[in-house]
Amino acid sequence: MENENKNLLETEEAICDATEEVSVCNCENTEQATVYQADDTGVEAIDTVSEAAEESPKDMLTRKCREVKDACRSTADRLMEDWKKTDGKPYIKQTMTCRLDIYKNPDDETPVDTFYTEKIKTCSVRTLAIVGTAAFALMCTAECIVKKLFGK
Numbered sequence: 301m302e303n304e305n306k307n308l309l310e311t312e313e314a315i316c317d318a319t320e321e322v323s324v325c326n327c328e329n330t331e332q333a334t335v336y337q338a339d340d341t342g343v344e345a346i347d348t349v350s351e352a353a354e355e356s357p358k359d360m361l362t363r364k365c366r367e368v369k370d371a372c373r374s375t376a377d378r379l380m381e382d383w384k385k386t387d388g389k390p391y392i393k394q395t396m397t398c399r400l401d402i403y404k405n406p407d408d409e410t411p412v413d414t415f416y417t418e419k420i421k422t423c424s425v426r427t428l429a430i431v432g433t434a435a436f437a438l439m440c441t442a443e444c445i446v447k448k449l450f451g452k
Contacts, residue, residue: 394421
C-alpha cells in the first residue's frame with residue numbers, strides 16, 4: 301500500500317486493479333489521483349460520518365424540524381387512539397410517589413427507615429378543557445380591561 305501521485309490522463313486500468321480505489325483531489329486546478337487499498341468493512345461508516353460532518357445548518361434545521369414533526373404526529377396519533385378507546389370521555393390520573401430514607405450516617409447504603417407518600421390527582425379531560433377555556437377567556441378579558449384602563 302503505497303500512495304502514488306498519478307496523472308489522470310492515464311487509463312483507469314493503469315491506475316488501479318480490483319482491490320484498489322482512487323481518491324481524486326483537484327487543488328488549485330491540479331488534479332491528483334491517490335491509489336489506496338480498499339477496506340470494505342468500514343466504507344459505509346466513513347460515508348455516514350462524512351455526510352453528517354458536511355451537513356449544512358439549513359439541512360440540520362430541516363432534519364430537526366422533521367424529527368419534531370414526526371414526534372408531534374406520533375403523539376397526536378396516540379392521543380386520538382386514547383380518545384377513541386375512552387369513547388370521548390378520557391380521565392387523567394397523575395400519581396406522584398415520594399420516598400424518604402433515613403440513614404444513620406451519610407455513607408450508609410441501607411436506610412434505617414423508609415417512608416412513602418403517594419399523591420394522586422384525577423380529572424376529566426373535558427373538565428380540564430372547560431377550565432382551560434375559561435382561564436384563557438379570563439386572561440383575554442383581563443388583558444382587554446388593562447388596555448382600556450391604561451390605554452386611554
